[in-house]
Amino acid sequence: MSDTxxxxxxxxxxxxxxxxxxxxxxxxxxxxxxxxxxxKCTVTMTLTSQSCPEAKTIPDFVRRRCNxxxxxxxxxxxxxxxxxWTPQRISAEGRKMLGIDEEFET
Numbered sequence: 221m222s223d224t225x226x227x228x229x230x231x232x233x234x235x236x237x238x239x240x241x242x243x244x245x246x247x248x249x250x251x252x253x254x255x256x257x258x259x260k261c262t263v264t265m266t267l268t269s270q271s272c273p274e275a276k277t278i279p280d281f282v283r284r285r286c287n288x289x290x291x292x293x294x295x296x297x298x299x300x301x302x303x304x305w306t307p308q309r310i311s312a313e314g315r316k317m318l319g320i321d322e323e324f325e326t
Contacts, residue, residue, distance in 0.1 A: 225256045225291045232285035233263070239274055243317050245282070249309025252300065259293035261286045266305045275299070 233251055234244045240264055245251055245265070253264040268276055279297040286295035310318070 225261075225289060226254055228289045229254050229256065229261055229263075229286050229292070232289055233282065236278065236281045236285055238268060238272075238278065241268070241318075243310070243314045244277065247311040247314030247317065249311065249314070250278075250305060256292070257263045259291060261295040262298065263295065264300055266300055266303075266322070268305050270301060272307045 230246060230251075233254070234246050236245045237243065238245060238248060238250070248268070250267060251263065251265050253262075254272060255262045265271065265279070265288060267278065272278070279299055282297050283295045286292055310320070315321070
């Protein structure tokens with residue numbers, strides 16, 4: 221059951237976009253971890269930079285989207301800076317959305 225809820229959380233997170241980049245935050249590589257423990261969801265994420273102008277609004281969107289999943293009553297969003305986000309974290313689907321063909325070196 222928790223796996224189904226976790227999948228539903230990821231589906232909702234794919235509806236959240238960094239307003240400066242036309243890719244959802246999952247494919248952008250900003251989501252590091254999602255844990256569902258009963259009715260509580262914990263999302264560990266980062267932003268593209270510490271000076272991101274949307275640093276307050278993106279986590280709020282994440283919280284609202286997760287709380288909209290049936291079975292989730294509370295969501296905690298932890299914004300972390302380690303490891304730092306780099307373009308290497310962008311998924312293959314995200315690179316396709318951005319028109320980036322090459323793989324990034326790690």
